[in-house]
Amino acid sequence: MTVASASVAEVKALYRAFLREASKFPNYNIREYVKRRSRQGFLQNQNIAPELATAIFSEGKQLLEVAKRQTVVYSLYAPEVKNVMELKHVGEQ
Amino acid sequence: MRASTRNCPSRAVRIICQSTIQQVQDIIATQLSVDPSTVQPETKFSELGADSLDTVEIVMSLEEKFGVSIGEQDAENISTVKQVADLIEKESSA
Numbered sequence: 614m615t616v617a618s619a620s621v622a623e624v625k626a627l628y629r630a631f632l633r634e635a636s637k638f639p640n641y642n643i644r645e646y647v648k649r650r651s652r653q654g655f656l657q658n659q660n661i662a663p664e665l666a667t668a669i670f671s672e673g674k675q676l677l678e679v680a681k682r683q684t685v686v687y688s689l690y691a692p693e694v695k696n697v698m699e700l701k702h703v704g705e706q
Numbered sequence: 707m708r709a710s711t712r713n714c715p716s717r718a719v720r721i722i723c724q725s726t727i728q729q730v731q732d733i734i735a736t737q738l739s740v741d742p743s744t745v746q747p748e749t750k751f752s753e754l755g756a757d758s759l760d761t762v763e764i765v766m767s768l769e770e771k772f773g774v775s776i777g778e779q780d781a782e783n784i785s786t787v788k789q790v791a792d793l794i795e796k797e798s799s800a
Contacts, residue, residue, distance in 0.1 A: 622782050625762050632766040
């Protein structure tokens with residue numbers, strides 16, 4: 614199956630998909646990690662040669678599948694109490 | 707122009723509620739660490755020093771903040787601040 618070279622729009626859509634999956638995690642830590650790691654991954658590969666771009670893009674898609682599966686797993690074990698980092702408005706003077 | 711209260715977050719303790727475009731401008735200024743006065747409705751994201759990844763991030767955080775979901779096609783064509791605010795208004799009234 615030939616994979617067409619990823620366009621700018623597809624890359625942006627992939628990044629958007631990662632951020633959307635991240636927001637589905639009930640757990641603060643993994644949510645922040647997915648956001649941070651996806652930003653890092655996309656920034657790292659910003660300026661690579663076009664020949665490598667397709668391979669990296671399909672790798673990104675596979676990682677998106679991993680993230681999707683993990684949202685299901687993590688929601689089975691959602692924490693009952695909110696992480697202290699999420700309580701932004703408490704204690705603000 | 708009287709600000710509509712429709713877009714006020716439910717847990718707002720502010721007495722004066724801002725309009726959508728104002729809230730959008732504030733959020734963008736905070737995210738990009740720029741002076742809020744530089745964020746005008748006609749300002750392009752590229753003018754504020756944001757590349758396409760930053761733009762995607764900003765749109766996503768605005769979606770989260772306003773509780774709406776902007777479609778892929780619409781999000782692709784975003785280049786100015788006003789466009790985002792219009793899309794948010796469109797989605798929240800739909």
